[in-house]
Amino acid sequence: MKLYEKNAAELSQMLQNKACSAVELTQDILSRIDAVEGKVGAYVTRCEDCLEQAKAVDDARAAGKTLHPLAGIPIGIKDNISTKGIRTTCSSRMLENYVPPFDASVMKPIRDAGLVITGKMNMDEFAMGSSTETSYFHQTHNPHELDCVPGGSSGGSAAAVAAGEAILTLGSDTGGSIRQPASLCGVVGLKPTYGSVSRYGLVAFASSLDQIGPLGKSVKDVAMLQSLIQGHDKMDATSAYLEYTDLAENLSGHVQGLHIGVPKEYFGGGMDNAVKESVWTALRLLEQNGAKIKEISLPSTEYAINTYYIIASAEASSNLARFDGVKYGYRAASYDGLTDMYEKTRSEGFGDEVKRRIMLGTFVLSSGFYDAYYKKAKLVQRRIGQEFAEAFQKCDVIITPTTPSPAFRIGENIDDPLKMYYNDACTVTVNIAGLPAISVPCGRSREGLPLGMQVIGSKFAEQTILNTAYAYEQLVGGFHVIPETL
Amino acid sequence: MKEYEIVVGLEVHAELNTKSKIYCNCRNAFGLEVNTQVCPICMGMPGTLPTLNEKVVEYAIKMGHAMHCEINGVCKQDRKNYFYPDLPKAYQISQAEVPLCGKGYLDVMIDGKMKRIGVTRIHIEEDAGKLLHDDAFAGSLVDLNRCGVPLIEIVSEPDIRSSAEAKAYLETIKSILQYLNISDCKMQEGSIRCDVNVSVREKGSTEFGTRCEMKNVNSFSAAVRGIEYEAKRQIEVLEAGGTVIQETRRWDDAKGMSIVMRSKEDAQDYRYFPEPDLLTIVVPEEKIQALKESLPELPNAKLQRYVFDFGLSQMDATLISEDMTRSEFFDACVNRNVCKPKSISNWILSDIAKYTNETGKTIPETALTAENLTALIEQVEKGVISNSSAKKVFAVIVEEDRDPLAIIEEKGMKQNSDTGFLEQLAKDVLAANEKSVKDYQNGKTNALGYLVGQCMKASKGKANPGIVKEIVTRMLNA
């Protein structure tokens, strides 16, 4: 087994036992990137100094320093997370040459722990999309079927893990942007509780919904990375004050007596049969091992997509207003006066999907429409949160499919925004309610494409959902992430 | 021509003098080199987030208490969205629905009478940067140093009825801000600015006329000129049979006129919505109360007390009350209860003011104490020493903390006010100056001055001139 095929937990042991060095591991990843990146297209920017970073870790280890378990593990960073000195494009023409003078808060523990930053991962432009097709730079392909999308918006992050082009990656999730691509690429992805990972330096799409989270090959991998990046940050006023514990150390693998809620609204007509069957097979397996399954109802789920698109677009219209060609980023080459400069810069710098969302957001906030759209959506948001809170009185976790269907073909949905938006049907509710949720691989479609199962927890119940996912992983004998066909 | 009434509402923006900016820890400082007091947060770089400065909340609550506002201990911030190069995020973090301070009022003195002006709200927000223009340069330059400087916006009810009332209101706000030490109030640095809403209506009417908003009013005197210009303009429109159009106008103080900026149809749609990067502001009731109790007596209350309790003129009372060190000294003197407040006021506004102006010192920086000054005034009021002697004593006690009575004694300044002695003295002087007595009796009244002067001379200047004058007058008319 090649190093790139191993997961972070295994590699962590090997590095600590000196079964391999960080430089060897990084070299293996770099040659894997050279071999498959042309087919996958997971990266926007590659870091030239990977080997030096790895060497620094090896030197520190040789000097007898106590290192973090993830020291020397190659990691890819989604390209909407600010990295000092490394361009951060959000896969947009607008920020094609933007190099932040500061690091996002999450980068500090990552750099301090000695993870090797391999580069910046492709994504849907400004994280708006579910297929990584809206990237200004290039398409990312699903490693399991190159004609298919990897999902999005963290498509590069998920595809890189599935292709062995990085051991771990960071993504961001506003309406499913970690979980949906994780599901479509057959990897594990965690969307943490809102407030548990600092957003400082994450280029905002929808501030009240965005969360940075980890992707990896195993549940333990994401638990390790999440343990590293979680925590209070005084730079982020929405960051929670909480004592955090190590999630990886406390993975039990038991589901005895665990109450699992299964909301009927997530198994309706819009869902692919193979998806429903796979998730029910997983549920039966958990039940056989001591979990208690209970059908529940989350009645406002039907309004989730609408609520999500109103709130997310409203915030986005404001968050993306700063891209005006004055302080950083793209500026149109020719214009006539200030307003024309603004309009040309923004029209040339943003792609169509970003424009649609900015306009939707502007519309729902505009005079005369605010109450009917934005305000109402905020009320529905509260109701959705209440329904989840009530559900968690009766069960410990909620299990649903991650996506309604497996990966679709590149170009299949790109001209139909509504069809594209329905990809988020199972994931947006979690962001609306600020909850943690994990997607794990769960069976295959008839065509052999990965499917995903989503485990949702109550606020700050990361340990519970990771335990549940870990138990499932043990029961199925681990996830086989990297496709042999690639 | 019909009789018209002017209706004015004011929106005052005051920069707070906190150490750091409202949403980042950059220095809150004026006049430094362009774009040097800036960080990724106040520059609006992608991914940056605001954190609210606790002092901004405290200062705004203090101002709210000073203006008798309801304090909303639970409130939030909102985004006001618009594009302009001095606004790096393309939205201003402000407060829309729920301001930190709600309804209140301010009592101001107009022509010796108190007038209550309603306050609609006070909210916190961030200032924008500055645009620099140079005719030699084709573009405009943007300096972001001022971005994120904390502001409070004080919105009044349309209760102001003249430019003079507007000026009194603005000056009262300024002196309160200085008393609370929450704003530097440097007009030339733009630390207080205002937007003026003006409408006119026929006298007696209860309906409001259509209002115009005037921006770019950068001094109190400009506010007066702007209001007068705008009211006159609107009255002329109405008198000519026209209607006033609701619009936003820009005041050009140099030209003394306002120009249309945008009409109601072009009104900006700011698309306010709750700032998702910040949580709810919750100020505990105990803290709100503690801030209330920390307030000093405010200048408008002092003014009222000085005029109505002590009988000072509005002018004198204003001059004392608007200056915190002056009024503190005045109050300390009055509290000694040994002389008339009016005499203290006269000393403060003449000799003391002259001294502090010349030396650049404030009263507490001089050697003068309330005890010494009032002891000195007491001697004048009792007729023990003359005014001119008192000035000499003052010159000493303002430089060093010495007992004025000792100085009077030492310099032999005491006047003779013994009536028996002075009557004898007057009798002798009149007897020796028969010609002047005759002159007086023949109508040459200025002979009185001469005779009093002779009495003073005979007493070697020690006679109390007031009493001497009284006695001489009585004797001449006898």
Next chain:
Amino acid sequence: MKIDIAHIAKLSRLQIQPEKMEKFEKDMSAIVDMVDRLPDMTDTLTLDAENPMHLREDVAVAHKFRRDELLANAPEVQSGCLVVPKTVE
């Protein structure tokens, strides 16, 4: 629902190319029709006082970033300032 695309584009400082206008209008009205479907709600939004914000202490930090570092990404800089087309004052 028909959306006044021109007005919304203006507010958003976006220009929609004429050849893309038709599709934009169609997509936008489909999206608005989708999000329009929300239940009638009569309750009101309240502020979350249970989850108060921690405020920052008022301490100033001098010069964390150099000016040239902060302006390095700007399209046009002159004398330490950002440059924009002349604003009409």
